[in-house]
Amino acid sequence: MASCIVIGAGMAGLTAARELTQNGWEVVVLDKGRGVGGRMATRRIENARADHGAQYFSARTPDFKQRVAQLKEAGVVSEWHVGHTSDGDLPPNPRFVGTDGMSAVAKYLARDLAVKTAQRVVSVAQTTLGCSVTTDTGHIYEADALVVTAPAPQIITLLADSAIELPATELAALRSIVYLPCIAVVALTGQATNIPKPGNIKFEQGAVAWLADNQQKGISPLQTSVTIHASAAFSSQNLETDLDGVGQYLIDQVAEWVAPASVGQFQVHRWRYSLAERRHPQPFITASTPFKLLLGGDGFGAGNVEGAFQSGLQMAQYLINTQ
Ligand SMILES: Cc1cc2nc3c(=O)[nH]c(=O)nc-3n(C[C@H](O)[C@H](O)[C@H](O)COP(=O)(O)OP(=O)(O)OC[C@H]3O[C@@H](n4cnc5c(N)ncnc54)[C@H](O)[C@@H]3O)c2cc1C
Missing domain, CATH: 3.50.50.60 (FAD/NAD(P)-binding domain)
Structure with missing residues (x-):
């Protein structure tokens, strides 16, 4: 064999x-x-879940569409309506998330395999x-x-x-092959956020590039949590900075959508390799x-x-x- x-x-x-x-x-x-999953990573804080690596994925190629359809059938992935217009029009490619977070997709794929x-x-x-x-x-x-x-x-x-x-x-x-770094923060919030439906904001400028409400996303039904991704420029400049200080700074940047007084525990993760900017x-x-x-x-x-x-x-x- x-x-x-x-x-x-x-x-x-x-x-x-x-x-x-x-x-x-x-x-x-x-x-x-x-655990398994690599950058398809999910953290649990108290009763909340938060994806701190990949946020969603689309399926454009026939093989992957077929695999995602199987995962959807098994209840492992769900659609997240990121990219839908306000009048509900569908984007050309639907966006998928792990129903119980991204790492659950990897756990499902790892079943029956010899993984150490x-x-x-x-x-x-x-x-x-x-x-x-x-x-x-x-x-x-x-x-x-x-x-x-x-x-x-x-x-x-x-x-x-x-x-x-x-x-x-x-x-x-x-x-x-060149990867961008990304500093990710996941935080518990004691009340609903002001992040508009379907629960995400992409920022073109500033220290924060991405903000997501994991309860609206559907992966954290019991408790609200948010994920903040710093921009590549901010992440490169602060990769070696004290993580708690950087985390608090990033939380302060999203105060308009996440009330500072509602933020409880938070965790910060330093991804040295997040998205591959230059690829083979x-x-x-x-x-x-x-x-x-x-x-x-x-x-x-x-x-x-x-x-x-x-x-x-x-x-x-x-x-x-x-x-
Ligand atoms: C912050 C962030 C946001 C992202 N957002 C998105 C998104 O929204 N949509 C999207 O499609 N993609 C996104 N990505 C990218 C996506 O997560 C990756 O493209 C994909 O998960 C990579 O899978 P992989 O198997 O190639 O690598 P990985 O998931 O990195 O797997 C490689 C594995 O190798 C292991 N490893 C490395 N060295 C060794 C060693 N010496 N011995 C044993 N094990 C080793 C690592 O622990 C890791 O688990 C994001 C990534 C990050 C970090």
């Missing part, structure tokens, strides 16, 4: 793992995080039969092929730490290594949840077709 190690339990890694498993491959997915969390891969090596990876807990996994879905700068570090040299063109392709045009790279090594994720292709899905799917199909 052909086997594969997938690094990363985000949309790309889980999609690749599901496709390979359905085609008879033996797959293990390793992720450094405590809290396993940071620290090195990769060639073996006589294929490849092996070692994690920070000392576990070693071996397989015929390796799929890496970490953000490109982390792929470069992992390969360099493993003394795996890529040809200059492949390294340059990875280096050309292909859905993945096949590395010129003696063993099968595919490099993908949202830095390849469309640069969003759907792009990550396509990258994962196409890496799996490549492995199946070249087995």
Whole structure:
């Protein structure tokens, strides 16, 4: 039986793992995080939920439309009417959210898969039969092929730490992928917000780029919470600043919609890699290594949840077709 190690339990890694498993491959997915989902991330504070990474996604390609229809049928995703006009006209592509938050979508995709969390891969090596990876807990996994879905700068570090040299063109392709940082705040609010329906505001200027009411969004029915995303410019300037101070500053910026006195607990998360601003045009790279090594994720292709899905799917199909 052909086997594969997938690094990363985000949309790309889980999609690749599901496709390979359905085609008879033996797959293990390793992720450094405590849970699955990667940047499809949801926090729980008291009885509230808040998505602090990806906010919604659309489905434009036939494969992803089909997958989203299955997820909708299973009750895992719902539509969020972001982009509807005030008279209710539909946008050309509906926007979807995880019914119980984005991470619940990943949990659903991870069901029945061999996923090991809290396993940071620290090195990769060639073996006589294929490849092996070692994690920070000392576990070693071996397989015929390796799929890496970490953000490109982390792929470069992992390969360099493993003394795996890529040809200059492949390294340059990875280096050309650029991610924007994003400081995200999730906060409990003791009363309804003034954020208009359907529960989001996009800002073109200033420190805040995005504000969402997670109760109106439908993912936090029991208690109101808000998500604030700082702009890329503000985030780059404040990435190393004291997080609590930055969080309070961002909350103060949205006082018109979220009464400062209503804000309770809040948490701040620093995303060094949020949206891939510059991406590789292909859905993945096949590395010129003696063993099968595919490099993908949202830095390849469309640069969003759907792009990550396509990258994962196409890496799996490549492995199946070249087995
Ligand atoms: C703030 C923010 C807002 C966003 N908004 C949107 C949006 O509204 N719509 C949209 O479509 N997209 C949005 N995105 C982008 C979207 O979240 C990503 O495009 C998508 O989730 C990427 O999936 P992925 O599987 O490629 O990568 P990831 O989700 O990052 O998964 C990679 C995984 O690899 C793991 N990993 C990395 N290195 C190692 C290692 N050495 N060992 C083990 N595991 C490792 C990580 O822990 C991670 O879980 C947003 C992202 C952020 C951060």
